[in-house]
Amino acid sequence: MTLTTPERTDVMTEPQRPRAVFSNEDFRLIRSAIEHYLPIVRDQPDSTKFANLYHRLGRLS
Incomplete structure (x- = not known):
């Protein structure tokens, strides 16, 4: 009689x-596109969000 151990399926990977x-x-x-878009939205409420995104993308690339 041969005993086998069941496979462990509860192991966390x-x-x-x-x-x-x-x-x-x-x-x-994307950063270049936002750079060209910034003057268009300069006087709109979201302009700050686009400017911040532009700078964040600059840190990534």
Whole structure:
């Protein structure tokens, strides 16, 4: 009689890191598009949000 041990299915594994959605080149293109859009929205309430996004994207690329 041979005894086998059941496979462990309760072992916790590290979650896999999700793949990046945007490449570094994408960030540069998006930043460039926002740079051209900033003068258009200069007097609108969201202009500050776009300016902040522009600067955040600059740190990534």
